[in-house]
Amino acid sequence: MASMRCFGKGARPWKSPPAFNPACRRFLSSDNRFFKVSEEVREALHSKSRPVVALETTIYTHGFPYPDNVALASRLESLVRVGGGVPATIGVLDGVARVGMGAEEIIRLTASAGKKGTLKISRRDLSYICGLGAAGKKHNGGTTVAGTMVLAHLAGIKVFATGGLGGVHRGAESSMDISADLTELGRTPVAVISSGCKSFLDIPRTLEYLETEGVGVVTFADGREGNVDFPAFWSRDSGLRSPMTIRNEQEAAAIIHAHHALSLSSGLLLANPIPADASVARSEIDGIIEDAIQEATSAGASGKDNTPFILAKIKELTGGKSVIANRALIEANVRRGTSVAKELLKLERMEQAVPVGTRSDTFTVPAWPSTLQSTVAPSLPEATSNAADVAASAGLDKSTAPPKADIVVAGALAIDFSCDYAPLPGAIDQVAPQLHTSNPSIITQTLGGVAHNIAKAAHYMGASVRLCSAVGDDLSGRAAVAQLSSDGLQTSSIKVLDASTGQRTAQYVAVNDAHKDLTLAMADMSIIEQLDTWTSDRLSYLQAASPQWAIVDANWDPANLHAWLMAAKSVGAQTAFEPVSTAKSIRLFQGHSPTSAPTSSKSRPTSTIPTFPNHIVDLMTPNNHELHALHTSARSLGLFDSPAWWATIDSLGLPSSGSRTALSHLTSPALVDEGIPQMSIQLLPFVPCILTKLGPKGVLLTQLLPAGDERLSGPGDAPYVLGRDRTGSETVGGLYMRLFEPEEVLGPGEVVSVNGVGDTFLGALVAGLVHGAEKKGSKRVEDCVGLAQRAARLTLGSKEAVSPELIQLGRSARRM
Known part of the structure; x- marks a missing residue:
């Protein structure tokens, strides 16, 4: 601490946002060696001055190469800030789980993309990577949807914007290959805005599994009337009717607000279809997906290696069109997630009688x-x-x-x-x-x-x-x-x-x-x-x-x-x-x-x-x-x-x-x-x-x-x-x-x-x-x-x- 002792007033940490689990409140201490929440995120949550949107990091560590991932990270954080919110990029750096990573921290994490010691972090991996960090083995890791949900929930963040969701893999009746994202949605009260699950997964079984887990699944209608399809990541339609639909961000916020007021312990999936101008036609993408799945089976790519293999093959077969669509949909999700978080904050302010006449946005x-x-x-x-x-x-x-x-x-x-x-x-x-x-x-x-x-x-x-x-x-x-x-x-x-x-x-x-x-x-x-x-x-x-x-x-x-x-x-x-x-x-x-x-x-x-x-x-x-x-x-x-x-x-x-x-x-x-x-x-x-x-x-x-x-x-x-x-x-x-x-x-x-x-x-x-x-x-x-x-x-x-x-x-x- 000697470096802060001469002519610097020192940072004044603010009250931690309320943790949902009292046993987890200790993790919001500024001195905790396993879990750190940035002061900007802490203050926004406590004072309700600005909406906070959680962002994952596996897309940077395992989705895009360096330095493209740096540019994407900067872009997504900027979208949140321009929308009036606070971006809470979540990842693990040097064995410490971080909510609200600074620019230098993001650069360090993205620079480790593709390295052997850079891990993909789900719920099961958090104690492993943080424990090893405390023991002197400091690893970096990008958090998956599940891992991000866990840490966002501990910090008190209710809205999380991402690209696509994991799901039930084809043939899961024998392989039991089901993404931890789904079980996390069943037990963690965070609203996830995504473009559905990747369309090479078994979407009907994914929706069935989410229903069993008690997860509310709603799709933004985007002006469409009548039956609306659940989106299929690269395509706006999957051929499967969405369980529920909503018209706009105000309705989404009202659902999230009621969800927490009722103290429900499960999450919410808000499906946001890919923008129409970036969507890939189902007739085109379905055949490519079938080819990619066959090649993955022939190559023996299963378990955690299955999804990366298929994504790489789809990128190859579409001539890079899938990457462009991927970028467009995640940007759209972050924009919509920020708008939803803003509307949710309005509802919370009204309920708590917090004046809104001087909002910074x-x-x-x-x-x-x-x-x-x-x-x-x-x-x-x-x-x-x-x-x-x-x-x-x-x-x-x-x-x-x-x-x-x-x-x-x-x-x-x-x-x-x-x-x-x-x-x-x-x-x-x-x-x-x-x-x-x-x-x-x-x-x-x-x-x-x-x-x-x-x-x-x-x-x-x-x-x-x-x-x-x-x-x-x-x-x-x-x-x-x-x-x-x-x-x-x-x-x-x-x-x-x-x-x-x-x-x-x-x-x-x-x-x-x-x-x-x-x-x-x-x-x-x-x-x-x-x-x-x-x-x-x-x-x-x-x-x-x-x-x-x-x-x-x-x-x-x-x-x-x-x-x-x-x-x-x-x-x-x-x-x-x-x-x-x-x-x-x-x-x-x-x-x-x-x-x-x-x-x-x-x-x-x-x-x-x-x-x-x-x-x-x-x-x-x-x-x-x-x-x-x-x-x-x-x-x-x-x-x-x-x-x-x-x-x-x-x-x-x-x-x-x-x-x-x-x-x-x-x-x-x-x-x-x-x-x-x-x-x-x-x-x-x-x-x-x-x-x-x-x-x-x-x-x-x-x-x-x-x-x-x-x-x-x-x-x-x-x-x-x-x-x-x-x-x-x-x-x-x-x-x-x-x-x-x-x-x-x-x-x-x-x-x-x-x-x-x-x-x-x-x-x-x-x-x-x-x-x-x-x-x-x-x-x-x-x-x-x-x-x-x-x-x-x-x-x-x-x-x-x-x-x-x-x-x-x-x-x-x-x-x-």
């Missing part, structure tokens, strides 16, 4: 700034310097109008509980707490939350700060407001929600091991994630405060996040974004479709989100994991394909032969191998100043320099200017990159707590920028990084989320 950021006033707050007044007048025009009491402030911070305010494991003498494990039992510990309670920590750090550093957040009308909320007052922070911008709303003050519980390293954390931030009460007056608060900087954390849902950022821009404030976690960081890009960009004037390039110089975020401070998540999200949404993005990148003046040598010199070969500087550069058109927190490696500053910036010609800055514009851009002057190594790296015994370290860094950084502006003009970001690193170092050695020693550090800095 319906929010699109307008081009900046032409449509801002009509989008953010059409009824609010123009910016004014009179805080009381602004308050009155917005219907606020003059006595509660927030006074002016250097910095406004909007985001989470929470009660933090830190539980440090304190093992008794003779305990079995002297480092890690034990699951399923009570553990001796030292428990401390402090006021926290990302926005609160940032505001407190900036306040301690001497800046005038206003925190915009919300608490419930409960004991925790009243204690939070009282603590803010005692710390000298204004409370006029803290909304106390009436008890009738049912909203609770946010809470964060961290369970640490004996070395103070995070073992498990639980967070309830729903009061911020579902908060609509700021809609009418966020702009008035910002106008009254008239801040130099507005800092917004990613605990807001995407709609509120972007509204805060745009409102801050409208009052002339510079904006900073704190990503919070890998899952929440991508809210910056959520809700945007590459195909729905607003139409822009000739002077402003078209983009799915505002790009430089019309960006809505001036600065952000991700750690390396959050940077990777942001980059992956931008790429999957097609943001790197826009003309505006290319125009900015071309203006950086980077050599066409590549910049690896220069990047390695400015940073390190290890960071270049990890892709940190490259990802930072590619995100600059959207956020022109990025400070990536790299633990003991320091902080990497990557920023665009505007045309005419003095650093482009200053000799002291020359070593850090990686590129200069050669296109004649009126806005972009060049690229500045600089690695700030830490002055000191603490050892395990010197770290008191990692909570709030990254938040402290950002609060101190922006406070330094504010103080610089108050003196001899504007202080540059690079002039404040060292100060922010020293502030983070103090918090690492403090039991508080923000070290009180920042007060003295701030005084010393202001005297300089």
Whole structure:
């Protein structure tokens, strides 16, 4: 854990989604060595912010060769994201079952396709491959339909989209060759969207077997009336009537919702016929299948070797047409699966009374700034310097109008509980707490939350700060407001929600091991994630405060996040974004479709989100994991394909032969191998100043320099200017990159707590920028990084989320 101990706030794991089997809840621990669920999937399931769709991986490890399988994996995940969902690609990597694989993990798994040690994983194989992994024999594996269903169910995912289903093989009355997919559907409550079963199987017996197992089988009618056939994979029709039919995704979702409400333990098969333009005629494919089966029999291909042999032969006999059809049908299934998952989430939200007015999949950021006033707050007044007048025009009491402030911070305010494991003498494990039992510990309670920590750090550093957040009308909320007052922070911008709303003050519980390293954390931030009460007056608060900087954390849902950022821009404030976690960081890009960009004037390039110089975020401070998540999200949404993005990148003046040598010199070969500087550069058109927190490696500053910036010609800055514009851009002057190594790296015994370290860094950084502006003009970001690193170092050695020693550090800095 030493790599996370210097200036990185550390990931905050979110509540695990409820497991269906209580005995399996332990597998959702972030420390479990057999089973890991990505934070993005966890959060989407827990908060019901976005639908989650499970995807299998045998199609990558045993269906398509490398690198075609990489392209397919990227395509299918992109289809889910463009549809507003979260892809949960499921597989086994290094002996660990993973739900929600990252891009690098998928690449590693797909690269192992065809290798002897890469296994095909069904239910029966999970304990084998995971057990061997724990024993030191680390295998990779692609999960079959059955294996994927098991793991999806353990994670709490209800919808799974795949290509085709296994079934009863021809001659199974003597061979007993029946796919485990069918028995899994009989005992695991996951809805599988597929194009039926492969047509070389015995489809009539497959349907009979599913009926015996109690599996509901329905087929999408796709506008057809009367009797509808159950699909036969490459063909839309099989000659067999489907047991049941449905018209659309809404009906499918209603069936799934009722299925779970009735606590039925079996699965559902939603058969989605292959698109008509990709379908192979039955008259053509049936003869080819018969030939392939005969050759398989002659070659003695049986058992697990039977299906791969037949598929290869069908590919050969159709001249590759079957592969094209295969790709078309799985893409159609993933699209439909995402739509079904979205409709299911609507039903679940309605039943649980979760507000849907701020759904991320319906929010699109307008081009900046032409449509801002009509989008953010059409009824609010123009910016004014009179805080009381602004308050009155917005219907606020003059006595509660927030006074002016250097910095406004909007985001989470929470009660933090830190539980440090304190093992008794003779305990079995002297480092890690034990699951399923009570553990001796030292428990401390402090006021926290990302926005609160940032505001407190900036306040301690001497800046005038206003925190915009919300608490419930409960004991925790009243204690939070009282603590803010005692710390000298204004409370006029803290909304106390009436008890009738049912909203609770946010809470964060961290369970640490004996070395103070995070073992498990639980967070309830729903009061911020579902908060609509700021809609009418966020702009008035910002106008009254008239801040130099507005800092917004990613605990807001995407709609509120972007509204805060745009409102801050409208009052002339510079904006900073704190990503919070890998899952929440991508809210910056959520809700945007590459195909729905607003139409822009000739002077402003078209983009799915505002790009430089019309960006809505001036600065952000991700750690390396959050940077990777942001980059992956931008790429999957097609943001790197826009003309505006290319125009900015071309203006950086980077050599066409590549910049690896220069990047390695400015940073390190290890960071270049990890892709940190490259990802930072590619995100600059959207956020022109990025400070990536790299633990003991320091902080990497990557920023665009505007045309005419003095650093482009200053000799002291020359070593850090990686590129200069050669296109004649009126806005972009060049690229500045600089690695700030830490002055000191603490050892395990010197770290008191990692909570709030990254938040402290950002609060101190922006406070330094504010103080610089108050003196001899504007202080540059690079002039404040060292100060922010020293502030983070103090918090690492403090039991508080923000070290009180920042007060003295701030005084010393202001005297300089």
